Amino acid sequence: MARSAGIDERTRQLVRARQIDSPELSPADRELVEVLQVVRYYWSFGRTSTLLEVEVTQVYGTESVLAPSADGASG
Template sequence: MALRLPARSRELVVLTVAAYTECAFVDAQHEPLARSAGVDEPTLRLIRARDLDDPAIPLPNRALLRLTADVVQHPRVSDEVFGLARSFLSERELVEVLQVATYYYWSFARMATVLDVQVTRIYGNGEVLASRADGDGA
């Protein structure tokens, strides 16, 4: 069964996990996917700065980002954050957000930060592209 959570929303969740776990590897891997899914540069910057309440981010997206950040930061999500997310997401989408957030938190972000995985990106023809960690500003 396919996920109902739109690709853009999934990428917002993944990038928020990357920001709050300080995982450059996950960020580098998902930036192109996020851009392809419609995430713009200002939103990328706000997520990386952890400025999730900026009014430039539409309220439904802020609710999604705050839910994700709370999941990563705390053992329980506040009633306020959960209630706001619930006003924009179906029950199934809420479960999918939790699945994506916890999967990337435990399976990728923490593993990559603990093991200090080098940031590289491989796309298309197999060419290895430099990353921010290499100082190219990509």
């Protein structure tokens, strides 16, 4: 997949060796690696959930976790 996406061989070697923080990777390469890792995680999570027939849980609240408290105190 990486080859067909146009990622050069050296970048693929660094990723395979898990040297994601290597200075040889450009910022654009790092961002691409991070996006691919997130996509792979959610894809595998979705496949596992489907395989195990895990039902989606109900969302019980819609308020933001980061909303300021009523008394104005932070933290």
